[in-house]
Amino acid sequence: MLRMFKIQGQLLREEAVNTDELKVSMANAVWIDAHEPTEEEREGLNIFLRAELPESDDVEEIEFSARYFQDNEGIHVHSLFLSPGEGGRHNTVTVAFLLQDKRLITVREGDLADFRLLRMRARRGQVPIKSPQDLLITMFEQKVENLADALEDIHRKLEEVSHLVLEDKDSELEDAIDKLAKLEDSNGKIRLCLMDTQRSISFMQRYIRDNNELNETAREIKRDVDTLMAHTAFLFDKINFLMDSTQGFINIEQNQIIKTFSVAAVIFLPPTVVASFYGMNFHIMPNVEWAHGWVLALLIMLLSGLLPYWYFKSKDLL
Numbered sequence: 001m002l003r004m005f006k007i008q009g010q011l012l013r014e015e016a017v018n019t020d021e022l023k024v025s026m027a028n029a030v031w032i033d034a035h036e037p038t039e040e041e042r043e044g045l046n047i048f049l050r051a052e053l054p055e056s057d058d059v060e061e062i063e064f065s066a067r068y069f070q071d072n073e074g075i076h077v078h079s080l081f082l083s084p085g086e087g088g089r090h091n092t093v094t095v096a097f098l099l100q101d102k103r104l105i106t107v108r109e110g111d112l113a114d115f116r117l118l119r120m121r122a123r124r125g126q127v128p129i130k131s132p133q134d135l136l137i138t139m140f141e142q143k144v145e146n147l148a149d150a151l152e153d154i155h156r157k158l159e160e161v162s163h164l165v166l167e168d169k170d171s172e173l174e175d176a177i178d179k180l181a182k183l184e185d186s187n188g189k190i191r192l193c194l195m196d197t198q199r200s201i202s203f204m205q206r207y208i209r210d211n212n213e214l215n216e217t218a219r220e221i222k223r224d225v226d227t228l229m230a231h232t233a234f235l236f237d238k239i240n241f242l243m244d245s246t247q248g249f250i251n252i253e254q255n256q257i258i259k260t261f262s263v264a265a266v267i268f269l270p271p272t273v274v275a276s277f278y279g280m281n282f283h284i285m286p287n288v289e290w291a292h293g294w295v296l297a298l299l300i301m302l303l304s305g306l307l308p309y310w311y312f313k314s315k316d317l318l
Contacts, residue, residue: 002041005031005122012127012135014119023048030132033115034107049073049098049105068203074100075207077136080196081112081143082150082189088179090150090186092193097136099207104132114143136204137214137221140197144224147190147197151231154183154190158238165246173253176246184239191232194225201225263312270304 004015004025017025026032026048034045046052052073067078077097085091093112098105108115118139121127129135161179164171201218208214278285278297290296 001035002037002045003033003035003119004029005033007129010128010130011125012118012122012129013125014122030103030129031135032103032105034105035111035115036109037107045105049100068199070207074098075204077200077203079140079143079200080193081108081114082147082193083110083112088182088186090189092189097139099132099136102132104135114139114146117146118142133208133211133214137208137217140201140204141217141221143193144197144221144228147193148224148228150186150190151228151235154187154235157183158235158242161242162238165242165249173246173250177243180239180243180246184236184243187232187235187239191229194229194232198222198225267305267308267312270308271301274301274304 002017002022004017005012006015006028007013007030012031015025015029022044026045032045034041037045050073067076069076075098077099078094079097080092081095083091083093091110093108093110095112096107098107106115118127127135127138129138157179161176161183164179165173165176201222205215205218208218274297278293
């Protein structure tokens, strides 16, 4: 799908795409958003731009030279964005930016919240921009804001898990470990996106040196990223603490079960010895002809079991 945006009164506005006059729409657009473009749409963009849009394999390259570079087509930036996944986890999606003098082109897979929010703000006239460079910086500024919101959500969920582990005596600790594993994974993905944003902003600053306003915005974004990076480190520490605490409580519960079985084995050991002794079938056994001998054996067995139980109870081992 192709979406076209243009500047009206220094505000970003989305315009309807006329398939019959697609080239005209492209020529007037300051931002062309190619969301999972079809082969036909990709070919049309290649012809209009006189450039080859990056393929999925090219976008996923991790080398710096493959993610940030400039050529005859324009300035290329391939940046990671956070995407919600299944089961409470997050994924990362790489968005390819192509910045030219008159327009910005984005190529992406998946429905990202950052772009959805930007479209909604554009409809309400809340995205003031002056140039494609301004729009690109605005996108990264909003990206950092969304990552900050995601970190706040992780912190809130950690507070819930903390109550579950440290205060709720009837909690299922195995469920807490599962939640902590998901939060650790999401926190790692957010940190990866923040690190990528640092690299992206540093690269783009080379080409906006003459624009003091954009330079100052870029520096503010980097300061925000530094703050959020420190917050991710704090969340990692908190997750590790809760994970260690959860495993410790599980070990305590397991030790308590093992202790109970051990005490039970010791309590039932003397009666077992008595029963084994009187269960020997030898004619020379004492009182073997006694009619009520079994009563005495039961009493001895009961007494030999009660004495260890009383001892462990007096020592608070039960």
